[in-house]
Amino acid sequence: MNREEYLNAVAAELRGLTSYERAAVRRELEGHIEDHAEALRAHGYPEDEAEARAAERMGDPAETGRGIARLYHPAWLWAERVAGALIAVMALELFLGFGGLGGVAGSVYARFCKPDDAHVTALDERMEIGNDVVRLYGINRYSDGQEDGVELWLCAYDRVPTGVVAQNIWGWSAVTANGEERVRYADGGGWSNARVTYCHIKVPLEPGDKTVALRFERFGEAVERAVDLTEVLP
Amino acid sequence: MKKQSIEHTQLLVLSLLASRDIYGYEMIVELARRSQNVFEMKEGTLYPVLHAMEKAGTVAAYEQTAPTGRTRKYYRLTQKGRGCLADEKAAWARYADAVNAVLRTEALS
Incomplete structure (x- = not known):
């Protein structure tokens, strides 16, 4: 499992998070893998092996993803969806100039x-x-x-x-x-x-x-x- | 010695944060170093613990960009976290004392 596969597998468990929260979790985990891979490279590991080993040391992505997803309240996800829908409607209204197409x-x-x-x-x-x-x-x-x-x-x-x-x-x-x-x-x-x-x-x-x-x-x-x-x- | 998985992760994290703000990977490195590699964990599982602590308010997090351009999420002990650390430490000491006391009496009998 490489870095991308690990991160995607975690993200798959984070459907209850807002896009902002998901991105923040991804950034944090990716930073961790990158830090670890860098340390391994400094110890003489070849590039590929350092990446693979750092990702492997993270453990089960589903477990981590579920553990994190449990902590977030779905209300925020709905708030984000509702806000997104409202913005779309408002953009349409702006485009139509409030008067409809008539x-x-x-x-x-x-x-x-x-x-x-x-x-x-x-x-x-x-x-x-x-x-x-x-x-x-x-x-x-x-x-x-x-x-x-x-x-x-x-x-x-x-x-x-x-x-x-x-x-x-x-x-x-x-x-x-x-x-x-x-x-x-x-x-x-x-x-x-x-x-x-x-x-x-x-x-x-x-x-x-x-x-x-x-x-x-x-x-x-x-x-x-x-x-x-x-x-x-x- | 057989490697142990961390059970009191929260206590260890609070203890690490008592001296300075650090990020997730640094915690793993510090835990391994201070425990002479006795404590090892699946590194990803640290994050549900950290996020739970953040939600509970014992730690707070902020992102900071290193001179290398990499942005890291640092954790810092809150006032509530300091109180929690003191309590947990005391509880752990009592537990350890109790275990030791039992082991001592076994040796005497």
């Missing part, structure tokens, strides 16, 4: 969606804000008797379909028309879940306004994208 389809859809009203002109302007993408997918003029302006149709999603979008992403944004801030809003007020959020806003325009720009500011970093109204609107 939102993934929504996140993918947001990348290609078009406005469903005929009076809204389709656009596809994308801005990267950290790990998220804000997409301007539609624009239209409106007039409600008191003011004229444009409506912007926006959505935001994580770059990765399984990722989670920042829920306060609209809170970092401002809208300017010709460089003048017209709208600042704290939340989108649109439909959203963990992976995608929609928002539509009205920007009042003055006569002569030719551009409207979206501006996102976060941690001192600003991203801005201007849309030329004369080009996108009839």
Whole structure:
């Protein structure tokens, strides 16, 4: 019986121990055999013989294994198993972002969606804000008797379909028309879940306004994208 | 002389640890040396005893890495272990005295 065979035979009796405890027992016994083999080599034993003799001197591995296994409480093994299962579940939850896989389809859809009203002109302007993408997918003029302006149709999603979008992403944004801030809003007020959020806003325009720009500011970093109204609107 | 197996392993271990912290293999070597090779044991069977003592709290263990890079598990006598050693020693002395007393009376009769 060599060192590995001895250690494996002991380990076979240690099924009631946690992996940590088993590893500790193995380390200790292996260290013992190694120390003994080293002493034998120092006395002139050839390598193989020193190993074999040191392992043989350990005696019956099953006896030692059973003797040790008796001392350990199986509750810890169960605690380890339960903890392992919990960690697996939590990892899965993290991966799915707590929302299940349902939102993934929504996140993918947001990348290609078009406005469903005929009076809204389709656009596809994308801005990267950290790990998220804000997409301007539609624009239209409106007039409600008191003011004229444009409506912007926006959505935001994580770059990765399984990722989670920042829920306060609209809170970092401002809208300017010709460089003048017209709208600042704290939340989108649109439909959203963990992976995608929609928002539509009205920007009042003055006569002569030719551009409207979206501006996102976060941690001192600003991203801005201007849309030329004369080009996108009839 | 026929070699004896250790019966009072716990007492011997406690006694070895009274002077300094040592690891399993060192105990085997020390036991053989101090008993002039009368005490020999299947070395692996020392570990259930050590682990039981650790659970009972008479010894505590810690791992320490030698300059050679090898990590060893050292055992140290706890306060409880010192008390246990004193008791066990006294019990052993009484037992040995009793055995000797019987042997002496046999010689006299």
